[in-house]
Amino acid sequence: MSLVVGIDVGTQSVKLIAYDAVSRQVVATHGQALELIAGDDGSREQKAEWWIDAIRTCFAKLDSTLRARVVAIGVSGQQHGFVPVDAKGKVLAPAKLWCDTSTQRECDEIMAAAGGAQHCVAFAGNPILAGYTASKLPWTRKHRPDVYRQLASIMLPHDYVNFWLTGERWMEYGDASGTGWLDVRTRRWSSQMLAATDPDRDLAACLPPLVEANASFRIAPAIADELGLPRNVCVSTGGGDNMMAAIGTGNVVSGVLSVSLGTSGTLFAYADHPVVDNDAGWAAFCSSTGGWLPLICTMNCTVATETVARAFGFSTRDGDTVMANTAPGAAGLVMLPFFNGERTPDLPFARGSLHGMDLGNFTRGNAYRAAMEGATYALRNGYDAWLKAGLQCNAIRLTGGGSHSAAWRQMVADIFELPVEVPMQAEGAAFGAALQALWAYRCANQEDADLAAIAHDHVLIDPSLSARPNTQAVAAYRHHYRQFLSHLENTQSFYANHKTERVV
Template identity: 80%
Template sequence: MSLVVGLDVGTQSVKLVAYDAAARRLVATHGHPLDLIAGDDGSREQKAEWWIEAIRSCFAKLDPAFRSRVVAIGVSGQQHGFVPLDAAGNVLAPAKLWCDTSTQRECDEIMAAVGGAEKCVSLAGNPILAGYTASKLPWTRKHRPQAYEQLATILLPHDYVNFWLTGERWMEYGDASGTGWLDVRTRRWSSEMLAATDADRDLLKCLPPLVEADASFPISAAIADELGLPHNVRVSAGGGDNMMAAIGTGNVEPGVLSMSLGTSGTLFAYADHPVVDEAAGWAAFCSSTGGWLPLICTMNCTVATESTAKAFGFNTRDGDSVLAGTLPGAGGLVMLPFLNGERTPDLPHARGSLHGMDLGNFTRANAYRAAMEGATYALRNGFDALLAAGLKFDAIRLTGGGSHSAAWRQMIADVFNLPVEVPLQAEGAAFGAALQALWAFDHAQGGDADLAAMAREHVLIAPGLSARPDPKNVSAYEGHYAQFLSHLDVAKSYYALSPAAGAD
């Protein structure tokens, strides 16, 4: 009769799922929206207290009878954010998020300090890209010197929620690898990368201990009482949202490719050894399961479709009906959906653009399709790098808000020429956090459950939501995708010559 809870602290909302493992069913799903502080300089921030307020709201919606049955909680959080704490555990400033591109200068400074991007890859497995946690430290030193002076602990968003729940400060390897400081090959902090971030301060003293993926900690009695939970609840190590989505889609053993269509778009696969690309064609992350997680991340996915729908006065819930009657290629419209700048490819100063408009094709339906296709093409561009490295996949496991769209599922099957499967539990990150909590709880009780076997048991494929490639569309999309790449090449040249172009 026990339940495990998964919390996903995203950019747009906090989601809670309560899972009955014995019955293999979700008994409750709740959410609460989040605001975003956006600046013209590319800054994207949230107040950490907003996450806590949203979590309180989600638990308040959960039936007290369910709350009394909770035995474990797992937390998924948006990657790369920076939550600065003082020695007493107080938050010193708004959290700079994964989609914050205001720190590109600091990225360049850190990489220059160690000898360039290639040297970063040799030291830690990844260059310092816009949005990574490392660049947020020198930015804070320059722009919020008082906060930087009082800084005692560096936490990521999911770490902060864990700290609130338990009173303990820790990190796990998956989310830690997104800071830019963790050597993913050795799973140790890189002293060279930390020194390049701040040569005058020992940042290692600000980093909490690293714990294994199956670790768990007792919930604070005060927080348990506040949320109406038992005092014996365990809080698992948790992880970044992509790492948790990997668990929630069954991507915990080789051969599975997962795609998440959220505010950002991601592709990721499990590996039992470090998978580092010397050319940095993908992010070489650790997983939150004890392995590794090569990952492609684009910064503009559902944000492109939602922005387009808003501009034309409709809701994305009606998006599939709006698309009815349109064809692959959107009547000649091509969108580069770089509304937040872009990480893959590395174009932090880029801006979105719409090409090919004429008097006949510039309709809301074609514009919306162009946004969806542009976000999909951007992911396909990253996928090509994985294929070039010799990786092979038989199907795509799809999760995130975009997976609810039948039109988008079919588009992905056609653009990637792979069958698409949708896990029954649509909230992949929150569900993955719940499964990690279940696994960690078993280990805390002296068990030896295998996470891969657990995922095979609990991650079920939703009937009726799979999509198969349509050969006619596959052929058509090869030409349309090539056109997207030609526009992308121009954008790369333009922003390389004038990196600040369009940023004002």
């Protein structure tokens, strides 16, 4: 009658699910909203204590009889964040997040010090893009020198939560590959990229030891008592939210394309070897399963639909109804949804734009559809790079808040020209963290522990939410997608002249 718990520390909220692996049922789900500190310079930060308080709240909501049954916990965290911690384990400043674009100058400086973007790819498999952890270090050195002097440990968001739970410091390869410092080919820190970040300091000494994906650690007794958990609970390595969503959508073998429609949009697919692009068309990450996870991230997904809904005074819950009488192409409206700047393509200073407005088509339904289409086209543009490289997928596993929309599920099927499946557990990252915890628990107890088998047995598909490409819509979207790419090309040319200053 044991339970495993998955915790997802996201940008907007912390989510907790308790899963019974015997009955294959999520027995409880709880969440707690988070604040965001947003600056005009593109900074996006949160206080690490907010995550801990939210986790405490979620466990307090979990019935005490369920807490007593917990045997393992897995933690998913937003990637690329930087939590500066001193030698005593104290957090020194707010955590800079994945969506923070205030460090673009530092990205350019690191890549220049390394010899250019292609040298970065040669050294570690990835360039240093806006939001990656590496750029946050020189930014901190410049803007928070006292913090930088006291810095003893560089932690990612999920690393810090693990540290709070166990008192132990570690990092796993999946989330580590999002720092910009890990050579994904060798799974070792790149001395060249660390030196390019700070030639005067040994940053490797600040990085926690790397551990294997199926490792686990015992919860600290004081934290177990505080949360009302047994003292023998094990905490798995956890990982970045995309890595955990891969597990939670069953993407632990080749052939499946996971698409997450959240605040950011992501595409990822499992690989059993490093998948590095010399032109950096995608992120060459490791997985949190012992493999690799080539990944494409756009920084604006549900951000676009939520922004339009707010501007027109309705809720995204009613979005499908609002756009019910619209058609593919939004009557000529095309949105480039770069409200937060953009990572793929690399346009950190870009802003959202709406094209093709006339007296007849500028309605709330068309504007909302254009936002949804723009976010999906941006993801398809990333996927095109994979197609050119010869990577093929035969089905999409859809997750994230956008997957709740029937219209968006069908749109993804039509634009990608692939069948769409939706796992029954909508919270892919939290569920993936729970399944990784189950895997680690079985490994620790010398039980049969094959992750692919675990995913096969526990990631169930909801047939009522599946979508198949519609022939007429596919043909229409091919035309409208070309229009999107044309506007994108013009935008890339415009912002190419604004690499070092923000456009307002």
